[in-house]
Amino acid sequence: MPPKTSCIPRFRDLDVASRRRLLAEMCGIDERELDALLDSGGIGAATADSMVENAVGTLALPFGVALNFRVNGADYLVPMAIEEPSVIAAASHASKRVRAGGGFHATADEPLMAAQVEVHEVPDPPAAARRLGDAREELLQAANSAAPGLGARGGGARDLEVRDLGSGFVLVQVLVHVCDAMGANLLNTIAEALGPRVAALAGGAMGLRILSNYCDRRLVHASARIPVEAFGCARAGGREAALGVVNASRFAELDTHRAVTHNKGIMNGIDAVAIATGNDFRAVEAAAHAYASRGGTYGPLATWRLVDGGETLEGRLTVPLSLGTVGGALRTHPGARLALRLLDVRSASELAMVAASAGLATNLSALRALATEGIQRGHMALHHRATR
Structure with missing residues (x-):
């Protein structure tokens, strides 16, 4: 295999088959593995049907x-x-x-993502925020219990934030190290696991439990x-x-x-x-x-x-x-x-x-x-x- 380089002179002048052969050689892979990119865009109808609902085909890029x-x-x-x-x-x-x-x-910063639990109709938001803050360690432990595999890989819940959003809304946001995952499913699992306890501590009605895609800590x-x-x-x-x-x-x-x-x-x-x-x-x-x-x-x-x-x-x-x-x-x-x-x-x-x-x-x-x-x-x- 030739030395790894990203400089390939005249690569654009080659036909598609020649580019595939050269790419396979440079990356040390079997050229047949590139067949995953032919015709169907990498997946057939059966795989598409397993990925989304009501599938009728695929659209390649x-x-x-x-x-x-x-x-x-x-x-x-x-x-x-x-x-x-x-x-x-x-x-x-x-x-x-x-x-x-x-x-x-x-x-790159650490891969920290936020799981959010929202509670509304909270009668005394400042008091609710204090109770939730006092329960920080309990809630972090519950978050880690909801996604035990993260801890085994060096990730897990790192911090907890509580915010009074006004109008009787209180938010608990758990910052989670998601390792090499994008993290959506992990964060949603954690948010849903914490929801009932957060609502009980806040004294309000449990609302949304979901990740935030605004990863401003990442x-x-x-x-x-x-x-x-x-x-x-x-x-x-x-x-x-x-x-x-x-x-x-x-x-x-x-x-x-x-x-x-x-x-x-x-x-x-x-x-x-x-x-x-x-x-x-x-x-x-x-x-x-x-x-x-x-x-x-x-x-x-x-x-x-x-x-x-x-x-x-x-x-x-x-x-x-x-x-x-x-x-x-x-x-x-x-x-x-x-x-x-x-x-x-x-x-x-x-x-x-x-x-x-x-x-x-x-x-x-x-x-x-x-x-x-x-x-x-x-x-x-x-x-x-x-x-x-």
């Missing part, structure tokens, strides 16, 4: 591999499932530029630094192109309408990785946009600046990401399992760092195109190819 990614010193072939032309090419091109500055650097941070001298193109020099990216970033910071489109470009990369790996991209989207609004107005998730006396273009992205490498669709979808094999990540946090880097890459590529040649030139060329 193109599954591609973004190249040139280096994150925290390691190379990754990044699987992406998406219907939009140019996104995979854009991610690959931007990542090649970022390699000139050492690649992407990323960190943030991922990605950054990229590119030498300005390596950022030019035929239509703009390096400094001109870099200044264009910085000004586009500032525009997104000043205008909500632009910030929405700016963030859509980021989610092009993140969602494509989430879908390819069988993750819940709707949860990812909801959390990202809530985080973009955390200050009271909607703003960009990534910003770009010139640093080092104007010699380096630096981008920084922070986004909440609840991705898993176990459970969910991975149990039934062979295409999603294959995507994780191609990616070769060892934890959900590592997957999240790669996905965030993909988001920063697609953002950079879009801003660079806007600042130099306009977004339509490359995008529409690929669109026309797809619709011929």
